[in-house]
Amino acid sequence: DIQMTQSPSTLSASVGDRVTITCRASQSISSWLAWYQQKPGKAPKLLISKASTLESGVPSRFSGAESGTEFTLTISSLQPDDFATYYCQQYSTFWAFGQGTKVEIK
Amino acid sequence: QVQLQESGPGLVKPSETLSLTCTVSGGSISGYYWGWIRQSPGKGLEVIAYMYYTGSTAYNPSLQSRVTILLDMSKNQFSLKVGSVTATDTAMYYCARHEYGVGLQHWGHGTLVTVSS
Numbered sequence: 001d002i003q004m005t006q007s008p009s010t011l012s013a014s015v016g017d018r019v020t021i022t023c024r025a026s027q028s029i030s031s032w033l034a035w036y037q038q039k040p041g042k043a044p045k046l047l048i049s050k051a052s053t054l055e056s057g058v059p060s061r062f063s064g065a066e067s068g069t070e071f072t073l074t075i076s077s078l079q080p081d082d083f084a085t086y087y088c089q090q091y092s093t094f095w096a097f098g099q100g101t102k103v104e105i106k
Numbered sequence: 107q108v109q110l111q112e113s114g115p116g117l118v119k120p121s122e123t124l125s126l127t128c129t130v131s132g133g134s135i136s137g138y139y140w141g142w143i144r145q146s147p148g149k150g151l152e153v154i155a156y157m158y159y160t161g162s163t164a165y166n167p168s169l170q171s172r173v174t175i176l177l178d179m180s181k182n183q184f185s186l187k188v189g190s191v192t193a194t195d196t197a198m199y200y201c202a203r204h205e206y207g208v209g210l211q212h213w214g215h216g217t218l219v220t221v222s223s
Contacts, residue, residue, distance in 0.1 A: 001167065034209030043200055043213035044151065050207060087151055091209060094164055095141070097151040 002026050006088055006098030012106040017078045021101045023088035025069040032092040035064055035073045038100075039084045047086075048073065078103070108133040110201050110214035118195075118221050124188040128201030128214060135159050135179045139204035142175065142186045144197040145216075152197075154186065156204065191221045 003026040013019050023033065031051040036044035046055050048064040051071055061076045075082055083105055088098040114126035128140070141156030155175040157163040165173055174187045188195060199219055203212040 032207070036210070038151075043202075043216055044210070045213075046209050046211050049209040055211075089151075089209065091204065094166070095153045095156065095204075097143075097153065100150045 002029060002090055002093050002096060004088055004090055004096050004098040006101055008101060009099060010102045010104060012104050013078050014106045015078055015080060017106075019075045019078055019103060021073045021086055021088075021103075023071045023073075023098045025071070025090055025092075028069060029090045029092035031066060032090055033064075033066070033071050034089045034091065035062075036087045036089065037082075037084045038087065044087060075103075108203065108212045110203065110212055112199060112201050112214045112217040114199075114217060114219070116218060116220060118191055118219060119223050120192055120221055121190055124186075124191050124195060124219055124221070126186045126199055126201075126217065126219070128184050128186075130182045130184075130203070133203075135177065135182055135184070139206070140175075140177065140184045141202050141204060141210070143200045143202060143210075145200070146194075146197045149197075154188070154199075157184070193221050195219070196221045 005024045033051045035048040038044040047058050051066040052064040063074050065072050085100050085102045087100050109131045111129045118124045136159050142154040155165045157175050172189045177184045198216045200216045201214045202210040204210050
């Protein structure tokens with residue numbers, strides 16, 4: 001099975017900061033990677049599919065990129081609504097999530 | 107707008123079978139993958155199983171011996187059974203729809219299942 005290693009596990013940042021979360025796949029997954037945002041008590045919300053395609057309605061400050069088996073989610077200017085936990089997920093083979101990154105207020 | 111709703115007992119005794127149903131409204135079962143994902147308290151997301159509307163299934167290897175996923179297109183529902191549960195199966199259980207090549211676009215609100223005597 002393909003393993004997803006996500007880092008960091010926790011990220012402390014301030015409003016307006018640029019933040020980047022990384023996810024590394026244990027083998028090639030092409031671009032079959034999605035990013036989700038989860039707030040406490042809520043189901044995850046799909047932000048980005050196919051590594052870099054922004055879902056409809058998701059603010060443009062979110063972006064995704066890939067380089068080989070390394071994928072990144074960047075928030076260009078952190079907003080108060082963005083403090084949440086973020087997960088990557090590969091869907092090349094049996095679906096698997098990364099461990100999650102909690103973005104907290106610094 | 108597609109909506110998913112999980113239903114089932116919130117409390118299950120150890121060694122018994124956990125049974126959940128996901129009812130899909132506002133859209134068809136056809137053309138999509140349907141899956142179950144769980145989240146233990148304070149932990150990350152774990153894929154349990156999923157299936158394509160044609161009937162092909164995929165199971166988490168660590169759970170495969172205890173898990174069954176089924177689809178009922180006539181009722182626009184799919185279900186999950188987890189046998190021989192223990193306290194480690196206590197979690198929020200989500201059902202979700204996956205569009206090929208896109209990801210899990212639609213989720214239910216989740217249902218908390220506690221395994222306890």
